[in-house]
Amino acid sequence: MKFPMMIATSVTALALGHTTQAAEPLKVGISGEPYPPFTYKAASGDWTGFEVELAHSICAAMERECEISPTGWSGIIPSLNAGRIDVIMNSMSITEKRQRVIDFTRPYYFTPGAYVAASDVDIDIPDDLDGLLMGVQSATTNATYARRELRDSGVDIRLYDQAEQVNNDLLSGRLDVILADEIAMAQFLERDKAEDFEIKATAPRHEAYGEGIGIGLRQDDDALQASLNEAITAVIEDGTCASLSEEYLGTDVCVYD
Structure with a gap:
């Protein structure tokens, strides 16, 4: 009789642990040096820009919150691989060289x-x-x-x-x-x-210049990559990406399938 109860308790604990993990904010790494109109500080002191607002929209599609985490550009990939941030979303091109050390989502924008x-x-x-x-x-x-x-x-x-x-x-x-x-x-x-x-x-x-701009994440983080790809596709297909692009960039740079 105790054995099924132990299993039930363990399953509940795992489920709660999964829920807690899923509810944690996604730490989105951007360069600490402003890069307008993609990332910059508003008069309020909060970070904004095309990619910051797009990041929040992608997180919303994943039913998670974004935590914008500025860091030095030259150290942003080491910060990702060290676990200090979860993803990089800062106009980072998907290139063969970078793919040797990190993974990427599908591209979400491209400019020359x-x-x-x-x-x-x-x-x-x-x-x-x-x-x-x-x-x-x-x-x-x-x-x-x-x-x-x-x-x-x-x-x-x-x-x-x-x-x-x-x-x-x-x-x-x-x-x-x-x-x-x-x-x-x-x-x-x-x-x-x-x-x-x-x-x-x-x-x-x-x-x-690679294949376009994607979200960088740690290698083998397959579940997060799949969730991000689904969310990127959603915000592109529902027009959110195009709307933000027009607002901040004056043109639509989103990458459509």
Whole structure:
């Protein structure tokens, strides 16, 4: 008689444990350095932006809460694998190199890299890069592309830890051109200080840019990956992704099946 009761007790405990685990907030890792319009702090001090709001929508579709967890970009993958965050959702491209150490969900958006320089500079890219100083944020797909494809162009590539450092050095004249995400650059060019700059060209599709932007998670976390993929598909199909994209980016960058 006691044996079935013990089984029932154990099953109940497991069920409660599962419920508790499922109710825990999902720690969503983003870079501690703002990356508008994808991730940045509102006047209230809370994090917002296209990916932050999309993360909350994805969590809602999973019936979980999001806990936005800023960390340094250069250490964001180690933080994931160390268990300090559960996922990475910060414009991280799905690339073969990254897939050696982490897994990804299906892509949820894609944009190309863009070259930005002063409007009054007549430049044909990549032919006229020889002798110019070009800024790129390190540990990004744009940096990988520049390293693989632009070394022979004669351009002097300067790597930076933060995207805003690249932008500021372009504005101050310490750089001739920068290579960064096209959507981020479109937003950057709306600033008053950047009125004399423009996008000169976009980078071609290249293996360095991977398959698009996905949510990074630890390898073999199959259950979470399946839940995230289902939730991403849901927020894309119901129009949530497109609505947020139009609100924050001015265009629809969502990846549809």
